[in-house]
Structures are given as structure tokens and as C-alpha cells.
Amino acid sequence: MNQDDFNQQLCSFLTAATTPFHAVDQMTARLKTAGFIRLADDSQWQLKPGGRYFLTRNDSSLVAFIAGSDSPPAAGMRIIGAHTDSPCLMVKPTPELHSHGLFQLGVQVYGGALLNPWFDRDLSLAGRVSYLSHQGKLYVALVDFRAAIATIPSLAIHLDREANNSRAINPQTAIVPVLGQLADEQKLDFRALLQARVQQEHPHCEVQQILDYELSFYDTQPPALIGLHQEFIASARLDNLLSCFTGLQALLQSDGTVSSLLICNDHEEVGSLSTSGAHGPLLASVLNRLAGSHSDYAALAERSMIISADNAHAVHPNFADRHDENHGPRLNSGPVIKVNASQRYATNSETSGFFRMLAALEEVPVQSFVVRNDMACGSTVGPITAGVTGIRTLDIGVPTLGMHSIRELAGARDAWNLSRILRRFCNHAGPLCAG
Numbered sequence: 001m002n003q004d005d006f007n008q009q010l011c012s013f014l015t016a017a018t019t020p021f022h023a024v025d026q027m028t029a030r031l032k033t034a035g036f037i038r039l040a041d042d043s044q045w046q047l048k049p050g051g052r053y054f055l056t057r058n059d060s061s062l063v064a065f066i067a068g069s070d071s072p073p074a075a076g077m078r079i080i081g082a083h084t085d086s087p088c089l090m091v092k093p094t095p096e097l098h099s100h101g102l103f104q105l106g107v108q109v110y111g112g113a114l115l116n117p118w119f120d121r122d123l124s125l126a127g128r129v130s131y132l133s134h135q136g137k138l139y140v141a142l143v144d145f146r147a148a149i150a151t152i153p154s155l156a157i158h159l160d161r162e163a164n165n166s167r168a169i170n171p172q173t174a175i176v177p178v179l180g181q182l183a184d185e186q187k188l189d190f191r192a193l194l195q196a197r198v199q200q201e202h203p204h205c206e207v208q209q210i211l212d213y214e215l216s217f218y219d220t221q222p223p224a225l226i227g228l229h230q231e232f233i234a235s236a237r238l239d240n241l242l243s244c245f246t247g248l249q250a251l252l253q254s255d256g257t258v259s260s261l262l263i264c265n266d267h268e269e270v271g272s273l274s275t276s277g278a279h280g281p282l283l284a285s286v287l288n289r290l291a292g293s294h295s296d297y298a299a300l301a302e303r304s305m306i307i308s309a310d311n312a313h314a315v316h317p318n319f320a321d322r323h324d325e326n327h328g329p330r331l332n333s334g335p336v337i338k339v340n341a342s343q344r345y346a347t348n349s350e351t352s353g354f355f356r357m358l359a360a361l362e363e364v365p366v367q368s369f370v371v372r373n374d375m376a377c378g379s380t381v382g383p384i385t386a387g388v389t390g391i392r393t394l395d396i397g398v399p400t401l402g403m404h405s406i407r408e409l410a411g412a413r414d415a416w417n418l419s420r421i422l423r424r425f426c427n428h429a430g431p432l433c434a435g
Contacts, residue, residue: 003416006249007233010415011223013245014235018126018218020060020084020266021142023241027248027264028056031064034252045289050256055286059128059140060084060266061276063286064251066426068259073296076303077287078260078426079391080250081278081381082243082310083268086236087111087404088216089118089175091125096190103180103188105150110216111269115169117406122148123177127215129198134206141202143194148220150177177217219406231332231412238400238408240268243309246398246415250422260426261286268310268381278381284388305351305432306393307425308382309418311410312336312369314399327370329399332411334365335418338380338395346382351394354432358424364417367399392432 001009017023032038036052039045047053047067054064061084068075089107097104109115126144133139152175157163169175182188191210198207223235233242244264251262263286267277274280291297312335315328329336337352338345359366371377386393398418401409 001249001253003413006416006419007225007412009249010233010242010245011225011235014223014237014241017237017241017244018124018144019128019214019216021128021214022126022144023084023244024056024060024062024264025142027062027064027244028054030248030252036064041285047290052256057282058266058274058276059142061282062264063261063282064248065261065286065290066251066254066256066259067290069257070259072259072287072290072304073292073299074303075259075429076300076305076432077290078258078428079283079304079306080247080260080262080422080425081283081306081308081385082247082262082264083240083266083272083278083381084244084264085111085266085269086239086241087113087269088218089113089177090127091190091213091215091217093212096188097176098182098187101182101184102178103182104176104178105190106176107217109171109175112404114402114405115171115175117402118175119152119154121151121406122220123150123152123217124148124220125150125215125217127213129194129213129215130211131195131198131205131207132209132211134208136208138211139205141198141205143198143201143215145197146220150179150217152177221407225412227412233410233412233415234407236407238398238410239311239403240309242311242398242410242415246419247309247422249419250426253419253423254426258427258429259290265381272381272384278384279388283385287389301390303431304391305354306346306382306385306389306391307355307422308346308380308385308393308395309422310380310382310395310397311400311403311408312338312397313403314401316401322372322375324370324372327368329367329369331399331401331409332413333399334359334367335396335414335421336367336369336399338369338382338397340371340377342377343383344377344379345395346380346386346393347395348392350433351392355394355396355421358421358428362417362420362424364421
């Protein structure tokens with residue numbers, strides 16, 4: 001696979017992965033095609049050296065791993081972490097709003113969304129639905145309207161002359177999508193509309209009643225390679241589906257001799273504390289089963305390493321002063337090592353040195369990011385995963401502009417270069433450090 005093929009596949013993945021549920025569904029399909037076998041949490045695992053396996057949690061988190069020729073406690077594991085969720089607008093449980101002849105849906109803001117870019121976009125709706133069948137059984141199904149069914153109109157500047165100077169966005173009243181027009185006194189039932197959509201997408205399902213849902217709006221504009229020389233990738237959900245796809249490709253293209261694992265957790269954008277989040281038991285429970293005992297787990301942890309891949313802040317040409325003057329990562333100039341003295345990132349000199357060594361072997365440049373001392377630093381699943389597992393960890397990411405916007409921007413070379421380093425990481429045998 002070359003860079004062009006990689007980016008085309010990345011764009012296809014981003015188009016289909018409209019929610020964490022759809023992202024896991026897409027990754028599952030690729031894993032099955034590559035011969036990975038699904039495991040169940042509630043059954044005994046019969047693993048073989050060289051075997052390829054995966055499991056999911058809550059339909060929104062995924063663990064995939066290759067059992068190397070040596071056992072994980074003996075040789076350690078190469079672990080890549082990312083997250084499947086992105087800031088968005090999620091539909092409330094009782095969302096119907098009928099106002100001035102228009103049908104709207106009330107939403108909750110999920111994560112630290114940049115709200116301004118959500119106005120005047122062609123929006124669709126996707127997620128997971130729980131329903132009752134005619135036989136009285138509970139089922140779940142994925143749904144994605146795909147077409148543009150909603151928008152959030154801006155207030156015209158004629159009605160707010162200070163809009164360009166001081167307009168504040170009230171997330172309760174201003175960010176309410178419009179879905180359609182109503183006849184006089186007409187009322188619409190969202191669950192009835194949703195039932196018809198589920199039946200349309202899944203004709204074999206016999207839906208008696210929609211019980212509940214987790215649905216989010218998304219921008220229908222597809223991903224694109226842009227720029228005078230198509231040097232940029234513009235898309236929704238680059239943070240952090242770009243890392244999910246990059247880690248998946250590294251695992252799929254590894255030679256399988258070293259035990260390696262990809263974990264893509266949900267709920268990073270809201271703190272990671274859930275059954276399927278990085279602060280939950282998913283990764284530790286898998287690693288404990290692979291180890292087999294407490295003493296073997298200690299050996300596995302000591303000989304393993306985690307690379308937490310989550311997008312990094314590229315220096316913005318219009319706001320360059322928001323970066324430390326020596327740590328302004330640029331697009332298409334290589335993946336970024338994230339460093340924070342207060343452990344908002346889990347990087348230390350050993351893990352960063354190892355990454356630099358791998359990058360040099362691939363002839364890929366590496367950059368560094370340190371937040372300004374007078375600004376707050378964000379965080380990732382890296383410190384959480386390190387604390388939960390006790391495994392040395394590195395925080396890295398592809399430099400990105402417009403992070404947490406409805407549409408983000410990354411360099412067309414960066415994800416491809418990161419995948420090469422991660423593939424070499426998955427193939428690295430022997431101790432991480434000679435002494």
C-alpha cells in the first residue's frame with residue numbers, strides 16, 4: 001500500500017464511520033476480512049501462537065490483537081491506543097420541539113465541541129437503536145440516515161449587529177437542529193420516524209416499538225484531499241478516527257511474529273470513565289487473560305509498551321502565539337511527541353527515545369509539542385491507560401488544525417508516515433531498551 005491508497009482508504013473509512021458504533025462496525029469488517037476471529041467475553045479463549053483475534057465492548061470500543069510466536073509474558077506486547085468518539089450533538093430522550101411551523105430536535109452537546117462551525121451545515125443522523133420485536137424480544141441495530149435531513153440556521157446579522165464582535169452561543173437554545181416544516185397543529189413523533197428508518201435499513205427486522213437510542217448529528221460533507229497539491233485531508237472526526245484507522249492498518253500489515261494489540265476506546269471526549277472507556281476495565285481484563293496469572297501479568301507489563309495515538313495541535317498561522325515558540329508542530333512534518341511535566345501526557349524520555357529510534361529507521365521526521373506554561377493542557381487516554389495497566393506509555397499524534405470543529409484538517413503525509421512507524425513498532429522484537 002502506498003500513500004495515495006492509504007489516504008483513499010482513510011477517506012472511505014471516515015465517510016462510513018459516522019459514530020463510534022459505525023467506526024467499530026467498519027473496523028470489525030476489515031478485521032474479519034483479514035482473518036481475525038471474534039472472541040466473546042463470557043467464554044473460554046482458546047488462543048494459538050500466530051492467531052488473530054478481536055472483541056468489542058458496547059458496540060463502540062474494540063480490541064484486536066495478534067498472538068505472537070512467544071507468549072505475551074515472555075516477550076511483552078506492542079500496544080496501540082486510540083479512541084472512537086468525537087465531539088458532537090446527541091439527540092435528547094424526549095427531543096420533539098414544534099415551534100413556529102418547524103420541527104426540531106433537542107440535543108445535548110457531547111464533549112468539548114467547537115460550536116460555531118455547526119451552523120448552516122447539511123446534517124444527517126446516525127447511531128444505535130434499541131427496539132422491541134413482535135416476539136417481545138430486545139434487539140439493537142445501527143441506523144444512519146446518510147442524507148442531509150437537518151440544519152442549524154444562523155441568526156442573520158441584521159438581527160444581531162454585534163454578531164461578529166460578541167455573539168455567545170447558548171447550547172440550550174441556539175444549537176437546535178431544524179428537520180422539517182409542519183402543517184398547522186401538526187405534531188411529529190420522533191420514535192415513529194426512527195422506527196420507519198430502522199425498518200428501511202434492516203428489512204429483516206420486525207420492529208414493534210423503538211425503546212431507546214444513542215443518536216448524533218454529523219456533517220454530510222464527505223472527506224476530501226484539498227490544497228493546491230492535495231497536501232491536506234479535510235474531514236469530520238479526524239480526532240480521533242484517523243488514529244483508529246492508522247493503528248488498524250499497522251496491525252493488519254504487521255508480520256505477526258510479535259504479540260501486538262490495538263485498543264480503540266469510546267468516551268475519551270467525556271473523561272473515559274465507562275465500561276467501554278479507557279478508565280474502565282476493558283484493556284486490563286484482556287491483558288490479564290492473555291497473561292494468565294498475577295506474576296505473568298507483571299512480566300507482561302514490564303516487557304510491554306503502549307503508544308497512545310491522539311491528534312496533536314498544529315501551529316495555526318493566524319494564531320501562532322498560542323504555541324510555545326519552540327514547539328509549534330507543522331502539518332506534513334511528521335508525527336508529534338506530546339510532553340507535559342504534569343503528566344497530562346504519559347510520555348517519558350525512554351518511550352519518546354524509542355519512538356524516535358523507530359521513526360529514524362523509517363526515515364520519518366518527528367516533532368514535539370509542549371503547551372505554553374500560561375495555558376491549560378488537555379489530556380488523552382495515555383495517562384489513564386498507563387495508570388490502569390502499569391505499562392510504560394508514549395503520547396503521540398498527527399498534527400491537526402481545527403481540532404474539535406465539525407471539520408478538521410490534517411496533512412496528507414502524516415497519517416501514512418505514522419502508520420509506517422506503528423507497523424515497525426508492532427514488529428519490534430526483543431527488549432525496548434538495551435539497558
